[in-house]
Amino acid sequence: xxxxxxxxxxxxxxxxxxxxxxxxxxxxxxxKARPDLVxxxxxxxxxxxxxxxxxxxDVPVVGRGAGTGLSGGALARGGGVMLxxxxxxxxxxxxxxxxxxxxxxxxxNADITRAVESAGLFFAPDPSSAKACxxxxxxxxxxxxxxxxxxGVTTNHVAALEMVLPDGEVVRVGSKHxxxxxxxxxxLFVGSEGTLALVTEITVxxxxxxxxxxxxxAIFATIEEASQAVVEIxxxxxxxxxxxMLDGWTLRVVEDYIHAGFxxxxxxxxxxELEGLREAVEEQAVAIExxxxxxxxxxxxxxxxxxxxxxxxxxxxxxxxxxGRIAPSNYVLDGVIPRxxxxxxxxxxxxxxxxxxxxxxxxxxxxxxNLHPIVLYDPRDQGQFNRAxxxxxxxxxACVELGGALTGEHGVGMEKNELMTLLFSDADFALMLRLxxxxxxxxxxxxxxxxxxxxxxxxxxxxxxxxxxGTKA
Amino acid sequence: MSETANLAVRLTGTxxxxxxxxxxxxxxxxxxxxxxxxxxxxxxxxxxxxEVVKFAVAEKLAVLPLGSRSKCEIGMAPARYDIAVDMTxxxxxxxxxxxxxxxxxxxxxxxxxxxxxxxxHGQFLPLAVPCFESTTAGGAxxxxxxxxxxxxxxxxxxxxxxAEFVDGLGQLCKTGGRVVKNVTGYDLxxxxxxxxxxxxxxxxxxxxxxxxPAMYGGHVAxxxxxxAALEYREMLEKxxxxxxNLEVISPEVVKMIRAILQQAQENVPPxxxxxxWCVYSAFEGTERVVKRVSGELEKFARGAGAQNCQVLETSAxxxxxxxxxxxxxxxxxxxxxxxVLRLAVCAKLxxxxxxxxxxAEKLAVRSALLLRSAGIIYFTLLSDNExxxxxxxxxxxxxxxxxxxxxxxxxxxLHAPIEAKRRITETRLERRDASLQQRVKxxxxxxxxxxxxRVAGGI
Numbered sequence: 001x002x003x004x005x006x007x008x009x010x011x012x013x014x015x016x017x018x019x020x021x022x023x024x025x026x027x028x029x030x031x032k033a034r035p036d037l038v039x040x041x042x043x044x045x046x047x048x049x050x051x052x053x054x055x056x057x058d059v060p061v062v063g064r065g066a067g068t069g070l071s072g073g074a075l076a077r078g079g080g081v082m083l084x085x086x087x088x089x090x091x092x093x094x095x096x097x098x099x100x101x102x103x104x105x106x107x108x109n110a111d112i113t114r115a116v117e118s119a120g121l122f123f124a125p126d127p128s129s130a131k132a133c134x135x136x137x138x139x140x141x142x143x144x145x146x147x148x149x150x151x152g153v154t155t156n157h158v159a160a161l162e163m164v165l166p167d168g169e170v171v172r173v174g175s176k177h178x179x180x181x182x183x184x185x186x187x188l189f190v191g192s193e194g195t196l197a198l199v200t201e202i203t204v205x206x207x208x209x210x211x212x213x214x215x216x217x218a219i220f221a222t223i224e225e226a227s228q229a230v231v232e233i234x235x236x237x238x239x240x241x242x243x244x245m246l247d248g249w250t251l252r253v254v255e256d257y258i259h260a261g262f263x264x265x266x267x268x269x270x271x272x273e274l275e276g277l278r279e280a281v282e283e284q285a286v287a288i289e290x291x292x293x294x295x296x297x298x299x300x301x302x303x304x305x306x307x308x309x310x311x312x313x314x315x316x317x318x319x320x321x322x323x324g325r326i327a328p329s330n331y332v333l334d335g336v337i338p339r340x341x342x343x344x345x346x347x348x349x350x351x352x353x354x355x356x357x358x359x360x361x362x363x364x365x366x367x368x369x370n371l372h373p374i375v376l377y378d379p380r381d382q383g384q385f386n387r388a389x390x391x392x393x394x395x396x397x398a399c400v401e402l403g404g405a406l407t408g409e410h411g412v413g414m415e416k417n418e419l420m421t422l423l424f425s426d427a428d429f430a431l432m433l434r435l436x437x438x439x440x441x442x443x444x445x446x447x448x449x450x451x452x453x454x455x456x457x458x459x460x461x462x463x464x465x466x467x468x469x470g471t472k473a
Numbered sequence: 474m475s476e477t478a479n480l481a482v483r484l485t486g487t488x489x490x491x492x493x494x495x496x497x498x499x500x501x502x503x504x505x506x507x508x509x510x511x512x513x514x515x516x517x518x519x520x521x522x523x524e525v526v527k528f529a530v531a532e533k534l535a536v537l538p539l540g541s542r543s544k545c546e547i548g549m550a551p552a553r554y555d556i557a558v559d560m561t562x563x564x565x566x567x568x569x570x571x572x573x574x575x576x577x578x579x580x581x582x583x584x585x586x587x588x589x590x591x592x593x594h595g596q597f598l599p600l601a602v603p604c605f606e607s608t609t610a611g612g613a614x615x616x617x618x619x620x621x622x623x624x625x626x627x628x629x630x631x632x633x634x635x636a637e638f639v640d641g642l643g644q645l646c647k648t649g650g651r652v653v654k655n656v657t658g659y660d661l662x663x664x665x666x667x668x669x670x671x672x673x674x675x676x677x678x679x680x681x682x683x684x685x686p687a688m689y690g691g692h693v694a695x696x697x698x699x700x701a702a703l704e705y706r707e708m709l710e711k712x713x714x715x716x717x718n719l720e721v722i723s724p725e726v727v728k729m730i731r732a733i734l735q736q737a738q739e740n741v742p743p744x745x746x747x748x749x750w751c752v753y754s755a756f757e758g759t760e761r762v763v764k765r766v767s768g769e770l771e772k773f774a775r776g777a778g779a780q781n782c783q784v785l786e787t788s789a790x791x792x793x794x795x796x797x798x799x800x801x802x803x804x805x806x807x808x809x810x811x812x813v814l815r816l817a818v819c820a821k822l823x824x825x826x827x828x829x830x831x832x833a834e835k836l837a838v839r840s841a842l843l844l845r846s847a848g849i850i851y852f853t854l855l856s857d858n859e860x861x862x863x864x865x866x867x868x869x870x871x872x873x874x875x876x877x878x879x880x881x882x883x884x885x886x887l888h889a890p891i892e893a894k895r896r897i898t899e900t901r902l903e904r905r906d907a908s909l910q911q912r913v914k915x916x917x918x919x920x921x922x923x924x925x926x927r928v929a930g931g932i
Contacts, residue, residue, distance in 0.1 A: 098819050098881070120713075142656040155660065156631055159819075173906050176881025177819035177848060179628075180617075180667060182928050183913050185906060187630060187663025191656050208713040235572040237595065237684020277715055279761040336652045340572030368654040369573070403570075408654040416657075423657060427644035432659050434916045450658065 031072035035082035065134030071413030077448035105136025124151035142191030144409030162201035210275035226268035243367025260315025327376035335399035370408035506550035527643035540612030543604030552926035580611025599626035617667025624846035635679035641918030686757035691790030693744030694774035705777035725841035808855035819881030866893035
């Protein structure tokens with residue numbers, strides 16, 4: 001198989017040495033799984049031929065963009081072929097008038113915005129990893145970001161897809177317009193975590209930059225007051241473009257590294273961005289300041305200019321990097337709760353941290369109830385790692401108990417597939433499995449993801465590891 | 474498919490006598506495209522829907538879920554129709570978290586009732602669909618019909634956050650949840666939107682709600698020529714004006730609106746001048762925002778050479794906004810025989826519109842055009858005779874489909890006389906994703922009990 005793969009793609013586009021494969025056994029999650037082969041297609045046709053060839057040898061295929069995902073979605077759980085889209089990274093077409101762009105899956109998220117910003121447009125989903133993550137990965141995981149509060153997640157910005165099915169067939173769903181007639185297949189495939197098809201081309205919708213932007217930093221003595229402010233902002237019907245919370249402990253770590261201007265002595269801050277017509281932004285800023293003051297904010301700062309705004313956002317977006325300075329590893333969780341339950345949720349997280357002996361930081365999308373508790377741990381200490389996982393499960397369970405869900409933007413992957421039973425019944429799984437099997441009957445694409453391995457046909461979700469002929473696995 | 478004789482009696486054992494109706498005079502009111510069901514069931518709970526679907530699976534009967542039946546003609550004629558499942562008995566608010574702006578309601582809940590409820594909490598659902606007075610939440614979602622607030626709030630796919638439904642095996646399933654951001658599991662609610670009852674019986678829908686704006690505004694600009702109206706529309710789009718609705722009304726449609734209002738002895742909103750092309754803009758926000766947008770629209774309209782332009786008084790805006798929300802309803806009854814096509818176009822709209830109008834002229838049939846927000850065109854053919862409509866309907870449907878497909882979109886029939894629709898169905902224009910659509914149908918409905926033939930392409 002390796003020989004055939006090399007003659008198909010050229011030896012430069014196939015990796016099979018252990019030292020090379022080791023680079024692909026990680027993504028942004030705490031999981032680890034090594035592929036048997038890594039391949040770099042350049043065209044849709046090559047993707048199709050890779051899938052066919054792998055099928056011939058009954059070896060699973062896992063798609064991967066930049067590997068920044070946080071749920072193990074791009075890990076080869078059962079080994080097999082890792083299909084990396086790094087060489088399919090072109091922006092194929094930009095239609096400024098219709099506000100659409102056609103891109104290959106390996107195109108970097110931020111590059112799309114860079115390519116269209118001179119026309120006053122941007123690609124709205126903005127994960128913290130936007131400078132590195134690829135649009136293909138965003139589509140697979142239905143990625144979000146701080147500004148999804150106003151703009152929605154990836155699925156709200158995808159109009160059409162070209163995909164390769166597990167049997168190698170190339171299909172197209174959706175339309176440049178994006179409106180569906182019949183069943184909204186585009187809506188189904190976005191967020192299916194690479195378990196139904198490999199996406200090879202994406203038509204994205206581009207948003208128009210707002211006339212005015214205002215960034216506020218509201219500073220609180222306690223996290224309770226900050227979360228109460230979020231509850232009030234939401235209940236009053238004020239919709240910022242983004243509303244992020246950093247707790248005091250996390251922001252001190254960030255400030256030491258980034259020097260974004262976060263107050264080191266505060267209990268929590270809210271980073272709030274407003275966008276829209278000048279008048280609307282001005283009025284919303286006044287309303288938000290009012291709410292924050294009523295919730296005992298000690299200070300509400302307005303970013304004076306773009307430089308100040310960029311600095312605040314730099315602090316937010318590089319927070320996880322900053323945490324890397326104080327612990328060998330961190331586990332960023334992703335749960336969602338109703339926004340009205342934010343204070344209770346943060347209390348539960350603190351309690352769970354105490355129970356397992358961790359200080360759990362919080363830096364998250366407060367405006368849409370999307371929590372990102374961060375557990376700092378040492379992966380070399382197996383006991384500590386196990387406790388981190390147990391704490392994460394308790395936190396996700398608490399989210400569900402509060403009326404929430406398992407993941408707001410990171411995906412289920414192999415991180416939370418066993419927790420899916422917290423939300424879904426046997427009937428729900430039966431239907432989702434039928435859907436899975438209608439497109440990916442042999443689990444040859446991204447096996448072992450989304451579904452609990454115990455559900456029904458777990459044994460076919462991850463096949464027994466096959467030896468990829470010719471590799472020294 | 475099995476015998477439908479004694480169906481009512483057998484169903485009585487399943488969900489109780491008072492919930493099964495088989496009187497011929499009742500059956501006729503549940504007709505879809507001239508086809509009455511053999512029996513009507515009126516479940517009051519999701520569990521009863523499950524029982525009915527299981528019965529239908531066992532007996533191999535064709536099931537069609539219905540709400541207020543105001544839009545059940547959308548879609549192709551069903552190939553078979555045995556059991557009408559009237560969902561209006563499921564009409565409770567299951568969950569409402571005003572502080573989170575999330576809502577979970579039974580599918581049979583009327584949107585008007587919901588609007589009244591949410592208004593008390595200063596919120597609303599941006600699902601401004603036709604037949605608003607009677608339509609149910611489930612019907613609005615399953616029909617996939619356009620909302621007049623799409624320009625700002627998007628379509629149902631942007632604010633439906635979860636759903637519960639009974640699949641074709643009689644299992645009660647759920648998808649999504651009650652939170653505004655959620656990527657847990659396959660996004661099945663997207664498939665249910667616009668599925669016309671062919672994938673399952675929607676029993677509950679979860680929405681995110683929105684705060685009511687402080688004020689509304691409306692504006693009409695009048696042009697002598699369609700090209701000028703389209704240019705003005707494009708200017709507004711490019712300027713990124715925050716509008717909730719933006720519609721270009723052709724002279725033929727202006728005439729219809731005027732006639733309907735005059736007949737109802739209502740005042741015709743100013744600017745809706747006979748023979749002219751009108752562009753209606755709706756917007757909302759605080760007083761300052763509404764004032765600013767009004768001023769900008771006046772400036773743009775004058776710059777685009779409008780013959781006339783004006784900010785509407787609240788009452789006039791409500792009348793025109795309400796009329797446009799109901800466009801589907803009055804377009805289909807605008808003549809003894811009408812064909813209403815809906816095209817989604819992602820290209821220069823002027824060219825597409827010209828081509829449609831030329832095709833109608835060539836067929837010597839009257840036409841009327843309404844260009845809605847987001848590049849959605851409602852193109853209507855009008856005739857005095859159903860039979861005279863048959864050949865042109867088929868012809869214009871083919872033209873529209875080819876045109877829309879080549880302009881990054883698609884075309885669909887919203888309304889046609891029965892015979893015309895039958896002939897359109899026969900055109901069987903191949904969808905490029907037909908095999909994938911079939912796969913999805915088979916997953917949800919392995920036994921094929923949910924009205925076969927409803928989705929174009931024989932699905």
